[in-house]
Amino acid sequence: MGNISIRELSYAYQTDGNTLPILRAASLELPSGAFATVSGPSGSGKSTLLNLIGALDRPQHGNIKVGVVELGELSDWQLAGFRSRMIGFVFQSFHLLPVLSATENVAWPLYFQGIKRSKRMEIAREKLELVGLKGHLNKVPGKLSGGQRQRVAIARALATEPSVVLADEPTANLDRKTAEEIVVLMRSLNENAGVTFLMATHDPMVVAHALQRIELVDGKLIEQKQIQRQEVLAHA
Ligand SMILES: Nc1ncnc2c1ncn2[C@@H]1O[C@H](COP(=O)(O)OP(=O)(O)OP(=O)(O)O)[C@@H](O)[C@H]1O
Numbered sequence: 071m072g073n074i075s076i077r078e079l080s081y082a083y084q085t086d087g088n089t090l091p092i093l094r095a096a097s098l099e100l101p102s103g104a105f106a107t108v109s110g111p112s113g114s115g116k117s118t119l120l121n122l123i124g125a126l127d128r129p130q131h132g133n134i135k136v137g138v139v140e141l142g143e144l145s146d147w148q149l150a151g152f153r154s155r156m157i158g159f160v161f162q163s164f165h166l167l168p169v170l171s172a173t174e175n176v177a178w179p180l181y182f183q184g185i186k187r188s189k190r191m192e193i194a195r196e197k198l199e200l201v202g203l204k205g206h207l208n209k210v211p212g213k214l215s216g217g218q219r220q221r222v223a224i225a226r227a228l229a230t231e232p233s234v235v236l237a238d239e240p241t242a243n244l245d246r247k248t249a250e251e252i253v254v255l256m257r258s259l260n261e262n263a264g265v266t267f268l269m270a271t272h273d274p275m276v277v278a279h280a281l282q283r284i285e286l287v288d289g290k291l292i293e294q295k296q297i298q299r300q301e302v303l304a305h306a
């Protein structure tokens with residue numbers, strides 16, 4: 071189950087003896103199967119938030135729950151296991167390994183699950199087919215277009231059958247048409263497989279496709295419907 075529950079989450083960076091608060095007692099509830107965006111100005115903490123949900127960092131205060139797992143209760147070792155089983159990551163610059171073929175890139179995260187090579191490659195081919203890359207299985211990233219590379223990255227994120235995919239500016243390096251194709255693809259994967267997607271983005275087109283729209287404002291997470299409701303109340 072890919073529901074995400076965030077309670078009173080705070081996070082600050084320490085630099086040169088200064089404390090830079092980023093998240094300030096932020097809370098959020100996302101249902102399993104959400105297709106959500108988190109937007110906000112550059113530096114507002116979107117990537118920081120995704121890193122905390124994906125257990126790349128630990129909260130300083132507050133709780134994050136993904137499915138039934140309370141991240142704060144896990145050891146470092148258990149967090150690594152949580153990350154590899156429950157979370158898929160998609161990045162702005164794709165982060166593919168340049169010497170590996172598309173299939174090998176997608177198969178890579180399965181290596182850490184102790185799955186044998188022939189099975190890993192079979193799963194990878196299946197996922198690449200799902201993202202429309204059946205004809206490009208053996209190409210290295212350098213031989214693929216930006217949109218195709220992001221499709222490989224999405225297939226890789228899905229290889230381990232995660233409950234949640236965290237995508238950090240997934241369309242920022244793509245032209246407009248390709249960007250929209252990528253979002254439509256993610257939405258269809260979300261709809262068909264029930265995987266929760268949370269995307270950090272500046273892109274209004276991505277936000278327009280989202281079912282849940284979250285703003286990161288002064289370290290707080292605000293769902294857009296709440297903003298609208300507040301506006302309605304203000305005018306009542
Ligand atoms: N490791 C770090 N150490 C110190 N400060 C950091 C670190 N990582 C990020 N920051 C600062 O924390 C703030 C939030 O960064 P973050 O990357 O989460 O923002 P963002 O919303 O993702 O921005 P962008 O839209 O530019 O990607 C920024 O001011 C950034 O400079």
Ligand SMILES: [Mg+2]
Nearest residue numbers: 116117238270
């Ligand atoms: Mg960022």
